[in-house]
Amino acid sequence: MNNAPGLLLTILAFLAVIGPLVFVHELGHYLVGRWYGVKAETFSIGFGREIFGVTDRRGTRWKFGWLPLGGYVRFAGDMNPASQPDPAWMMLPAEERNRTFQAKPVWQRALVVAAGPVTNFLFAILIIAGFNLIQGQPSAAPIAGKIMPGSVAEQAGFAYGDVFRRVDGRAIGSFRDLTTYVRSHPGAPIDVAVQRGDREIAIRVTPRPVPALDEQGKPIKMGVLGIEGQLEPIGPITALRLGTEQSWRIVTMMADGLGQILTGSRSAKELGGPLSIARFSGEAASAGPGTFAYFVALISINLGFINLLPVPMLDGGHLLFYALEAVRRKPVAPQVQEWAFRSGLLLLLGLMLFATFNDLSAFGLWRGLSGLIG
Template identity: 55%
Template sequence: MIQNPGFILTVLAFVAVIGPLVFVHELGHYLVGRWFGVKAEAFSIGFGPELFAWVDRRGTRWRVAALPLGGYVRFKGDMNAASMTDPAWLEMPAKDRAESFPAKPLWQRAAIVAAGPAINFLFAILILATFAFLHGESRTPAVAGQVQPGSAAVAAGIVAGDRIVSLGGRSMDTFDDIRLYAQIRPNEPVELVIERDGRRIVKQGRIGSVTEDDGLGNKFAVGRLGIAPGEPVVEPVPLWRAPIVAIERTGQIVRTMVETLGQIVGGGRSVKELGGPLKIAQVSGQAATLGLESFIFFVALISINLGFINLLPIPMLDGGHLLFYGIEAVQRRPVSPAAQEWAYRSGLALLMAMMLLVTFNDLSSFGLWKSLSGLIG
């Protein structure tokens, strides 16, 4: 049962989630940059006022700031924390120019930028691989063991014993595949291919919808077919195969993120479902009350989320830099400084708007606006 963690545990859990993940992300940039001979002038965990810092023998200033909502590595030749190129890098002495970020070949710059999201995915894969090795892999067949009366499955003509071959054209290998596909598609029409007595049957149906409470005061629609599995099957995972299972699970999580984001953009899902730092803090505290394994699994999910978001092609994010490098590779010259400046300003505006939106959603889920309206009324 989810318990109220209290304010102190919530703050500590949030810092325990975000701090290490930001460090891991920026460490990816730093290590690959150092590998290619780029000097890091600053490595910051957090933004805003500096709490404490030190300078290592390579001249990198390692700093911890007051707002643990991100971080950055500022390489030589960067104008700011967003890694915009400083035009003055061309005026540096030859030695300094050689160890600056803009002087490196395109593929090296791209590798340095991509290393941040990549290490977030690798970090999550390591966690999920450990869980797979310790607990095995769920391989329960995609067979309807039981069918709930009055459910979407009944309406579609599914009976106990039917094997679900595919939903919406997507192959269903295990019962978890059915759950993952259905849960983000409440009330959506779907084509079902089932196997019954050795025959394949194509049916048209609609995924059902139930309202669930996440234990945090938020109610949302979840898709359900209304079938239960038969006897659970959990197969042991040898050490050599654990990373493969972890990569598959990471792929499933990313695909769910992409599909859910597409639904929000397409209007099929409310933007109110987007959460921000306050929501992450709240869920961090809740996960901490469920035990160490639940908390570590939550860290893996946030790490995947952080890697995915940073790959979005939005200027200011790693994906925006990679987009510029892709354009540079095609046109054989860098994007003009004026275009980059316009794009970064637009990207900053977009990120600020998104931050305001998710913060508004977070405060709404906490009931703040209702409380204020009650005070005013």
Template identity: 55%
Template sequence: MIETPGLLLTILAFVLVIGPLVFVHEMGHYLAGRWCGVKAEVFSIGFGREVFGVTDKRGTRWKFSWLPLGGYVKFAGDLNAASQTDPAWLALPAADRAQTFPAKPLWQRAIIIAAGPLVNFLLAILILMGFALLYGDVRTPPVVREVVPSSAAAKAGLQPGDRITALGGRGVGTFDDVSRYVKIRANERVQIDFDRAGTAQRRDVVIGTQAQVDRFGNTYEFGLLGIAPERPVLVEVGLLDAPVVALRQTRDIVVTMVETLGQVISRRRSVKELGGPLRIAKISGEQISIGPEAFVFLIALVSINLGFINLLPIPMLDGGHLFFYAIEAIGRRPVNPAVQEWAYRGGLMALLVFMMFVTFNDLGAFGLWKNLAGLIG
């Protein structure tokens, strides 16, 4: 039976995921700006017209805006929410000018911009640390216990007792490393290195494909090697080991994201897999209905995604600003304002087109286009 979390629970879950993560991201910018002595004029959750807000004693306007799909901190000296420099900052009195964002040295501006994504990563690491402390760390060795007949592993000649040492030239330490590598490489030919009774061997294998339908009716296709591991090994994690485990898991998630994005760009993976806010909302509702652990883990994943995406060198995003700062550091002077202006316009257009595209994908994933085609037909 297919379960659905319901519209109200889905909306609530989406707000509980996106709202705090946007706040944490922008708070990273805000606190770094405070540390560097920059005045924040606006701290906004959402874009567009203000719904409600309050001004604190430092003159910062804290507000909620009607489009809650992001946020921004507008510092003194910024022309707009995209942190483009306002030429008028040079005409301010010396005391006021010293509190503007453009007046700060390059390294401080870079810290302020990078603080948002870094805080998202930090939040995810803290969540993963908590999971490690509560549930331990699975370190099942990459040893084959059983080979599924007619599977990719069987065709490659793997046998029970083989210890997998590398996939595609990448070393593996646990069975989770094997699973993570294989899942995103359905139908790909990869090289598998393994140890059999002390002898190193190497084979080529074409990873199989398996479709799975979850309790909500979502269908997923993933790569399958066709082996079963030894009994899972769960290691208790102490306070000193928890950050190491969390950092490793965060690294693994980022690597998987980068590789998956590369597969989309190289057309080895369909662009239909790209999702946007609607799909995040759907998944949020599903995960919160499963339980608090699944929902909190989703928050960690989305936080890592938010941090990663914002570090991409695209104008309008934090990574775009850092890219311009890198050019400034190399050339010893800021990028021409006109060039920045056109870059920001192009970045904004690209982001709008991308949002329209992923929304189109989301609606397709929900079956809207099939239903419309059925009505028309």
């Protein structure tokens, strides 16, 4: 039976992921800019020709563009990608000029720019914290919680509430002790003693080997039974702490993955683009609201991480120039910034084309075309 999502669901799920996350990102820029008295001229979700829009009483045009792959906030005085004002800027009345982006000190401009990625991280933390608050956190007690349907644990006869006592004769003091032992024995039979009610039961089971990576990023096999520990309720503060810790782990994994690709230890073919996001959006939506919400959090972290990379045209590129301006006590020459941002645009377009090529390869398009040609 094919559970792949249809094209319509995939498109709608993709829009439901990208649209809100772009809005959250740009809202961070907008709110901090407004906090510091900068006038926002345009708040756009999507690029290209306007499909629909309204102008508020502050003169900000809120609109939707026809290409839903990003968005932007254009502040007064922010006339080009390098954030350099045009010559007419100096001719503005003092009061109006003070409401432009370029009139603000470098630290305020940096905070406005950083607010977008930071808002994406905060949004993801709130989503993950919500999961933690609803579901609770794993208990350290060596007690079986959920038994995954179709797993080797279900086939071997484990049941909810089983208390793990020993594995291959070794005492089990926590659920982590069990998972650590199981992971190191992929495909090897193990003997597990569990307490069920007033009886102790011996169960022989063979952990299913699954692909994984070790601490050095090398492929290995890891044993899995298909048993989850029990969950215990937590409060909002603990949920936020866990959400922050889990989000940070995702960021470090992304940084490690990018580093491995740059050093050649991982293939650049793993880079995906909008088509991959669309496909995974559809799959997450078809898996249920919980999976879809977690996927939104993951993409939100990804969006924040990518935007902080020190690449011109991204928020991280702007922050790099602001850091140089703070150290030099004067802005980098406009010609240098213009050259850098043009180069950054070419780099991003090249990466987008490369990622799209990878996406089409993953979909089997090139194999199909070669078959037709052959």
